[in-house]
Amino acid sequence: MKEKIVVTGIDKPRPYSHLLGLLDDAGLVANMSNIAKPYFCDDKVLTSYGNEYAIVHFKKDYKINGLLLTEIGSKIGSLYSPRETDLGKTIYRDWLLSFDEDTALIRDISEQEKKEKKLV
Amino acid sequence: MCDEENKRALVDVSGMKKAVVRLAKSLGENAISLSDNLTDKYADNHLKLTSHKAIGEFLIQKAKSLAKIEKKLRQNYIDAPDVERIRIRRDIQEIEKEVRQFxxxxKAKDELESCNETLTDDDKEISPHWMDKFNELAKAHNEDWREELLAKALASEAKKPGSIGPRALWLIGTMEENLFHAFAALIDVCSDIPRRIFLSI
Incomplete structure (x- = not known):
């Protein structure tokens, strides 16, 4: 999946693994090895990508694998307005679909809830 | 409005007031009277619009004045002796730096103007060290994306001093183009769970 990320605006195309190395060197992403973010049974987590939202209700302890931004990466990332991409949507949707009922229940958010949570 | 709503509205006004005054202070010593003026305006409950307008007007006046000085300096440059030319060239460069900074x-003002968040009302100020670093970076030649990040960093500091540390500011000011685009591409595909995370599935 990582290799599919398109990086625009650079001098020449480079493999994304190389660019991830740059991000790691600059301290923007946490260690290159996959990091697991733990959640516990009965945790309800609001998740989103772009304008798509869903609540994940964990039915048992669970670890999310992925690449996390460091504190400094999060700070700088919060100043950047991300663009929605098809790849980003696919990753998010595939992730939601990857849960079986024993692991987590996925619930979409109604328009009313979006307004209440000031998501729109 | 009920008491609770009134209280919340007062905190909102107060939090935004301080953010705008902090931003006005970033304009330097010339703007001290402006930040005092803004404090009065907030006291008069003229709130957001008047204050942002005041900063906008200050910036326009300042830009006009700098353009006038620069024009005069360029005229003087033609007739000036060699030694004097070096000084004039340096002065012109200083003006160009100030224009970039303003x-x-x-842009930070525009960012603050569009802010709908509830800001906390605290007396913390942007640290002078942070402000010095910001001014140094803002005066340099910057790409559009870097200008955006610097402007948002200043707006964020005005809203909540300490939110963007000096290290993050330094990285914004010095990161290479490739690094920024790699970072942007990663953020573009990150999901919020609830922190941004690039899911590996």
């Missing part, structure tokens, strides 16, 4: 502060 352009970014103007």
């Amino acid at each position: 352009k970014i502060i103007g």
Whole structure:
């Protein structure tokens, strides 16, 4: 999946693994090895990508694998307005679909809830 | 409005007031009277619109004045002896730096103007060290994306001093183009769970 990320605006195309190395060197992403973010049974987590939202209700302890931004990466990332991409949507949707009922229940958010949570 | 709503509205006004005054202070010593004026305006409950307008007007006046000085300096340059030319060239460069700095502060003002968050009312100020670093970086030649990040960093500091540390600011000011685009591409595909995370599935 990582290799599919398109990086625009650079001098020449480079493999994304190389660019991830740059991000790691600059301290923007946490260690290159996959990091697991733990959640516990009965945790309800609001998740989103772009304008798509869903609540994940964990039915048992669970670890999310992925690449996390460091504190400094999060700070700088919060100043950047991300663009929605098809790849980003696919990753998010595939992730939601990857849960079986024993692991987590996925619930979409109604328009009313979006307004209440000031998501729109 | 009920008491609770009134209280919340007062905190909102107060939090935004301080953010705008902090931003006005970033304009330097010339703007001290402006930040005092803004404090009065907030006291008069003229709130957001008047204050942002005041900063906008200050920036326009300042830009006009700098353009006038620069024009005069360029005229003087033609007739000036060699030694004097070096000084004039340096003065012109200083003006160009200030113009770049004010352009970014103007963008920060726009960012603050569009802010709908509830801001906390605290007396913390942007640290002088942070402000010095910001001014140094803002005066340099910057790409559009870097200008955006610097402007948003200043707006964020005005809203909540300490939110963007000096290290993050330094990285914004010095990161290479490739690094920024790699970072942007990663953020573009990150999901919020609830922190941004690039899911590996």
